[in-house]
Amino acid sequence: MALKILHTSDFHIGKQLLKVDFHEDMELFFDWLIKVIKEEEIDVLLMSGDLFDQANPSQQAMRQYYMFLKRMIPLNCKVMITGGNHDSAQVLNAPKELLEILDVTIVGGSPESIDELFFTVEKNNQKVVIAAVPYLRDRDIRQALAGETYDDKIVQIRAGLATYFQQVSHHHQLHFSDTPLLVMAHLFAQGAETTESEREIQIGNQAGIDVNIFGANTSYVALGHIHKPQAVGNENVQYSGSPIPLSFSEKEDTKRVIVLTVENDQFNVQSINIPAFRKLITLKGTLNEALDKLSKHVPTTVLPDLIELQIIEEQESIAKVKELDELLSTAEYEGLQIVKGKIEFKHKVQGTGALLNNGEDISQFQPIDLFKKRLEQDPSLEKDHVDELLNAFREILEDNN
Ligand SMILES: [Mn+2]
Incomplete structure (x- = not known):
């Protein structure tokens, strides 16, 4: 015994x-x-x-x-x-x-x-x-x-x-x-x-x-x-x-x-x-791929699975950042919970220098004009969104003056 x-x-x-x-x-x-x-x-x-x-x-x-x-x-x-x-x-x-x-x-x-x-x-x-x-x-x-x-x-x-x-x-x-x-x-x-x-x-x-x-x-x-x-x-x-x-x-x-x-x-x-009572899962890919995986996710455990999103997109895009933020704060899926997310871009928009054409000097521009140029670089932004961002930028400028 x-x-x-x-x-x-x-x-x-x-x-x-x-x-x-x-x-x-x-x-x-x-x-x-x-x-x-x-x-x-x-x-x-x-x-x-x-x-x-x-x-x-x-x-x-x-x-x-x-x-x-x-x-x-x-x-x-x-x-x-x-x-x-x-x-x-x-x-x-x-x-x-x-x-x-x-x-x-x-x-x-x-x-x-x-x-x-x-x-x-x-x-x-x-x-x-x-x-x-x-x-x-x-x-x-x-x-x-x-x-x-x-x-x-x-x-x-x-x-x-x-x-x-x-x-x-x-x-x-x-x-x-x-x-x-x-x-x-x-x-x-x-x-x-x-x-x-x-x-x-x-x-x-x-x-x-x-x-x-x-x-x-x-x-x-x-x-x-x-x-x-x-x-x-x-x-x-x-x-x-x-x-x-x-x-x-x-x-x-x-x-x-x-x-x-x-x-x-x-x-x-x-x-x-010990049986798993929930899974911790990392989803990698573009935002669209992640959304697809989320909608097809089949939970196999008693408690909601916890999801970490690692998004990789080709072009830098403010709209994508915003979309991810919204997903993190409002998304509701059955059997899972998104708890963490980050986004990376393979091609980043360059610094201010890249916004200027040949012969242009940064001192010629007002901050708001440079910001407009920056927004023009992002084709994913819609007109309403551009206006919203410009207004927000003006507010920041005023607060700083
Ligand atoms: Mn310990």
Whole structure:
């Protein structure tokens, strides 16, 4: 009989992307997660940091968290949550003692003493020691010195992290040497592939750690921080990744959780893919091509897909810019939401110099005449639109006088 552990991280409860709230996405993920915990008969749930998206989570985010815990309690599954770089250690720790009664263990920030990181879990005659290391802040790993250089800092942070994890490894060897060790951590590991949604930690990620700092006596490292699911070095060091895509750079990820089956002190590592509750899609092409794709879009998920438009047109055109703006602010399509758009032109109208004919001097012209010349260069503009722009330009000129 085995002990089963589920590793996940980076919930970012309360996250919004370009004003789209991911509340429903998280709710669907929690429904799915609870189903998996029941079906797989999971004994321990590990959440390796970034529980909330903000240090001061909204009331809605807090409520969503507590409602999730409420659903976990009857499942006979221990919950262990560590703080990430987005979390406030104090906010996470505030209900710590109360939650402990409900078998929910919280390590919001690095404790006074290293032994407070250690927890033993046991089921079916299989024991595992878990070192629940949260995100380590500068002050947890080194003493800042006045006048230190940037390079000194990188060296010190690396050394500080290595020392911290050596102490963890040492503590295990001293007190639990006959029980396999699992280390939770929230950090940037060298060689890991990042996305756009992790906030950089420890000076531009340059002080990324070498995974060898986790001692040879560590059976599994449950990492958080990087949102793209991946193993680092070997399959017993894993970033579970965030359960839902949190930025367009994560749109290709297959999100997953990891299930560890521990039997005879051996760790078996398996991934279970999380269904997509909505897709993040980038549409590229001309405005007309994009409009065509939008009208033919067939949603395949529960929640509206989020669309990013990357428009490329041949000739620079103010009318196209305006059309895109209108599309972004007013378009309504079923099953999708346009959240972001930018437009690029292959051929740009040249600067003022290009507006002048041979022999003409810029000082001969009034600003309004130059502006008229500029508008004449754009064949896509209709007469009404030209008049509108000229009036707007006159107003600006008057305001400036
Ligand atoms: Mn994160």
